[in-house]
Amino acid sequence: KAGVTQTPRYLIKTRGQQVTLSCSPISGHRSVSWYQQTPGQGLQFLFEYFSETQRNKGNFPGRFSGRQFSNSRSEMNVSTLELGDSALYLCASSRPGDSGANVLTFGAGSRLTVL
Amino acid sequence: DQQVKQNSPSLSVQEGRISILNCDYTNSMFDYFLWYKKYPAEGPTFLISISSIKDKNEDGRFTVFLNKSAKHLSLHIVPSQPGDSAVYFCAAGGGTQGAQKLVFGQGTRLTINP
Numbered sequence: 001k002a003g004v005t006q007t008p009r010y011l012i013k014t015r016g017q018q019v020t021l022s023c024s025p026i027s028g029h030r031s032v033s034w035y036q037q038t039p040g041q042g043l044q045f046l047f048e049y050f051s052e053t054q055r056n057k058g059n060f061p062g063r064f065s066g067r068q069f070s071n072s073r074s075e076m077n078v079s080t081l082e083l084g085d086s087a088l089y090l091c092a093s094s095r096p097g098d099s100g101a102n103v104l105t106f107g108a109g110s111r112l113t114v115l
Numbered sequence: 116d117q118q119v120k121q122n123s124p125s126l127s128v129q130e131g132r133i134s135i136l137n138c139d140y141t142n143s144m145f146d147y148f149l150w151y152k153k154y155p156a157e158g159p160t161f162l163i164s165i166s167s168i169k170d171k172n173e174d175g176r177f178t179v180f181l182n183k184s185a186k187h188l189s190l191h192i193v194p195s196q197p198g199d200s201a202v203y204f205c206a207a208g209g210g211t212q213g214a215q216k217l218v219f220g221q222g223t224r225l226t227i228n229p
Contacts, residue, residue: 033216033217040124041221042119042121042220042221043204044219045217056216092158102209103149104217105161106151108157108158
């Protein structure tokens with residue numbers, strides 16, 4: 001089955017601009033999470049959506065927002081971009097309700113460079 | 116507040132030998148722990164997990180050990196192969212973190228030398 005698809009894979013923006021990233025989860029997966037990866041920081045949790053509702057949010061400023069559509073596809077938006085927002089943004093989907101560990105399946109990521 | 120830490124940014128191991136990657140955590144409420152592997156230009160892929168009620172889980176060449184009293188887990192890869200060269204992330208979830216949120220370490224870059 002198709003994996004998690006993220007678009008675009010690479011993009012370059014300038015400070016002050018805004019950006020929208022898209023994520024299509026695995027078919028049947030209703031939970032979508034977003035993570036930011038920067039060198040030396042690992043993966044930092046941004047937020048998680050389930051059934052079009054944000055269920056959990058990380059410690060990021062309000063410039064970072066997201067949403068989920070009825071087909072489980074998700075978008076995240078970053079407004080007023082700063083140099084420090086340059087990172088790999090990873091989307092992951094999972095199928096809540098399975099017992100045991102919450103195993104996330106990640107997409108390949110969207111690499112954002114802010115100039 | 117780094118709840119999950121991987122103190123070794125990199126590790127180099129000879130092919131065929133054992134690779135041991137370490138991870139420490141501070142939150143005793145975590146319910147489970149996972150290891151992910153990441154190649155360049157790809158997303159992390161799930162390797163193996165362990166519940167907080169167990170102290171060992173094995174899957175082929177990969178074994179994860181959990182020491183709850185020390186708040187420490189490790190991933191053993193035996194024997195190490197060149198294809199194992201990647202960045203490895205440990206992650207923890209459950210407990211007070213809320214549903215569906217994983218807390219990741221900073222990652223350890225493993226290099227397997229032929």
